[in-house]
Amino acid sequence: MYKIAVAGTGYVGLVAGVCFAEVGHHVSCVDIDEDKVKLMKSGISPIFETGLEDLMQKNYNAGTIDYTTDYKSVYKDADAIFIGVGTPEQPDGSANLSYIATVARQIAESVEKDCLVVVKSTVPVGTNDKVEQFIQDFLVSDVKVEVASNPEFLAQGSAVHDTLQAERIIIGTESKWAEERLMKIYEPFKLPIVSVNRRSAEMIKYASNDFLALKISYMNDIANLCELVGADVQDVAKGMSYDARIGNKFLNAGIGYGGSCFPKDTKALEYIAKQNGYELKTVKAAIDVNNKQKTMLYKKASKRLITFNGLKVAVLGLTFKPGTDDLREAASLENVPLLLEQGADIYAYDPVGAANFAKVHPEDKNGKGTITYVSNVEHALEDANVCFIFTEWGEVKAVTPENYKKLMRTPLVYDGRNIYDVEQMQEVGVEYHSIGRQPASREGKKESKNIEIQNS
């Protein structure tokens, strides 16, 4: 078993650290934030992530994981140091590598024995070569330090599962020594390992994320066309999914992808291509479709209603997906300001994301529109003139078509996650607009644009 240090206790670093401890390594997690370290020592996770807190407590009590701000004491005799600090997007789409550079310098000034530095953060192709050079330039002791790339593929909400039961582990190394050490560290996971060179490993991360983003944007594009030609995108996706070459995942049309990875990584790869004199047309198209998709429902509703001014608008779901309190690139962040600007009185419900959203949009009664955060769906829907669904939380899915009819002043629903069956909404008399499907009208008769298929 190895002595592992992890730099950065965000999603990537903390989950990796806890999972390394869980399989038997001795782990020290380093963060610059004293309060966060205290919190983690007391067994509390700074992020909302299923199963993480239990494993933190179990391993802390067993003495296999610790948290500290004192990087020197941890880095000096670590067998491997995993870097999981952020690489936030800059205005031009490039990644900000200053946090990685800071950690690299601290490592160079602290290590006292041969050590493998493993970059888990998503970084532009070629960055790890530079990190290795940077460490060599600042190295104080006469020891061997090599850099490996080891991108992660965890999704928020299932991060622990995605790490312990990963479909594959990608390792990118430039020497047998580095490859063998990283292989050994991952041996207890008993998972398939793909070993490639560093640049390929860096590229695999972008190519995978951007492919998934592309898949979603493609389905959103098809969904918009389905609406125009009288098709149903869910049926289309179902029909496509039986082809094993296409698969049955990430075919859900909606109000676009959000989160910390897809929006950032698509823009970053487009930027990398541009820097290399290449135009990455497919990824650019995925970005364009996504940008338009996020406000698709708002635009539809704006055409349908004369004004939002003074209307009670129920907003169900604020986070970029269920199972997380993360709002990064969430569709709500684009739609709520538009609604407020139009004078809407918003009643927003989200089981865990409301507090974070209130930091951006506080309950201010003096603006043109207003926003009130409520603790249950019924409260949001009561007497509402229109409802927008932005996140498919279980609590939102539990609302029945009858509830909308009963609770709302006018049962008019814009669903960005295609939660409901159009026919059922039609039957109970809810006017229902979703993505890539025909609307249901309140008159109890489906507004179908179905093209008649002639028997030949």
Ligand code: UDX
């Ligand atoms: C993603 C990748 O799944 C993960 O492998 C990578 O390491 C980080 O980025 P995450 O951003 O946590 O993970 O969430 P994910 O579940 O992939 O969803 C991303 C966005 O795409 C969400 O806004 C989600 O609602 C949207 N999405 C996903 C769709 O609109 N349709 C789909 O079919 C799937």
